[in-house]
Amino acid sequence: MPEIEPVALARLTTLRTGAAPARMFEAGTTDELVTELRELWAAGEPWLVIGGGSNLFVGDEPFEGTVVRVRTTGIEPLPGSRPGTMRLRVQAGHDWDALVAYTVAHGLAGIEAMSGIPGTAGAAPVQNVGAYGQEIVQTLVEVELIDEATGDVSVVAADDLGLGFRTSVLKHHYGSVPERPAVVLSITLELAVVGAGEIPVAGDQLRAALGLEPDASVSLSWIRDHVLATRARKGMVLDDTDPDTWSAGSFFQNAIVSEAFARTLPAECPRWPLAPYVDPVTVIPLAAFDGVVPPPITVATEVKVSAAWLIEHAGLGKGFSLPRSRAGLSTKHTLAVTNRGGASAGEIAQLARFTQQRVQAEFGLLLQPEPVLVGVDL
Template sequence: MGTLPLAQLTTLRTGGAPSRMIDASTTDELIAALRDVWSTGDPWFALGGGSNLFVGDEPFDGSVVRILTHGIERMPSPVPGRVRLRVQAGHDWDSLVAYAVGEGLGGIEAMSGIPGTVGAAPVQNIGAYGQEIVQTLAEVELIDESTGDVSTVPAAELGLGFRTSVLKHHYGSVPARRAVILSVTLDLAEVGPGGRRIAGDQLRTALRLAPDDEVTLAWVRERILETRRSKGMVLDPDDPDTYSAGSFFQNAVVSASFARTLPDECPRWPVAPDLDPVLVIPLAAFDGYVPPPTSVQSDVKVSAAWLIEHSGLSKGFKLPRSRAALSTKHALALTNRGDATAAELAELARFIQGRVQSEFGLILQPEPVLVNVEL
């Protein structure tokens, strides 16, 4: 097929046309397309929902493989009271959540309304309101760029952390493992259509529930969708606040000592430190003395949205004559207010980084994958 401008295929609505575009509607087509592209050695990237991409204005001198596979296969789980769903990488994430809720399967309902495809979900360990995909992910099927081999990889080998994995292309670095996900297998709880108590404090708070309140999966999904709509975080062609890549900047993870330099009002959450390694002392060398454990202070995650707003940039802020602006509903989202170029969005992003750095001494890092554009 001919190539389309990437501005038509990304939620930020930026990006020129690639030299080559391949549509893959089945797993076999996807594997063949990737092996073919990799054999050329040309620049490439895989495109799912385009909701976590920021693409430059110039034509992309390389290949884009569009992942259009879809389908859900229900399988038994080795754990009683649970069910496994194997889902094709191109399947729409929110359609999967709707299916799971309709089947009475719990574990992903708080992630209703997140745009994008299922295959992209583990790459940055998507999450919302206390639920993350790491909590239900069993395994992925993927194809490695270095070998072209297809393998099934357990979730434990993906290095899943806060909005990251070994597969994620962080700004300024390359992924630890260059591979494309073909399918995702989730392990979900058989909850049924009835009401139940909500376990997580974060989700209960978001839903304004008391610990003893019982609600259905369907009720949770609808409330979450309402909340996301109010923040412009559900794609809506009539709402320019939704022409974004979601949160453009990551919440910053800083040392405990640096966090103390920030105003007390800045929201922050402790990041659990790695457990101390097991201390092994050879018996022949043991003299009865065991060194005391070292105290490790947890790193702290701080709110990027708070830092932006308190550096003097309010919701809706834009530079003069620019068509790029902060969302009027959410200070973390950079939005395309109508035919903004990637250059305009990048200019706004750099301005925000500069203001936050001058006020608070840290540089916010972008969340989306940047292609053909730099900050």
């Protein structure tokens, strides 16, 4: 793998922070990536893998180790497991939105609502990316990865990745290490072959975002175009001329709380149950009925609540920034912490901490950061 002149990570991350690391390599093939990682792990050297840099928040001090840029690309069509489906094996460094565009152009349904998400295909399963009700878990079949502990390359089924809301066993959560330290080499998706015509739009969340009636039918290209326009209005499509897009996307995760805690929040706070409500049905044989109906069994459920709503109603509006700071909340979407131009990681971290503190003081809930933090603390 060719070693290249290290460049500032501020040039390789969408949040635009980070100095140049000690060393930098660029992997254009899977073999190069595997070879370099094995050598780094054998030497016990600090390492960092970067794809699109869209889910990283890097500190101001130089990274004292080796950064490996994943530049592998390629889409390989494969037969689906059942009629009306097709599989795609995608190299880890392939641009995610370019992959979505490919699927739409070829009439393959399943990831069109995730148009405009920055980053690479290899990062998608790490945090189970999703948008408007679609998540990678719905179409992911398997990943090819290399384990840090052994250096072995293996194919792992999606069911073994612990995919949940913006998480997996591969993700480096703030304050913890991954359950399975590994690097994704390729992903395989299974998508429905629907063609270029109009199809029913599944999912209440997607229909609501696009202003569609329950019985509406539109084409994949229509969905992609309107999702891109919706994300652009929120500053969630990368644009070098728009500081609102100089971010790591949603900086804070929508909170997952118990149904009981959700009831303590204002009724107008948007929330979505993580599991559908099923009205329990009790069947008592007539011969065994003694006139007493047992009380229903209460099952605890979890609810997702809107972090953006909590931030706004904690008094931090769109465009909020601290005095003399070059970091600010997006003027379009309060969930994005943005670099308004030349902001240090310290300035961005200060705003993120202030946001957490205001929400916690107002609602008793500590928002968790979504990006991976490297050399920086909140």
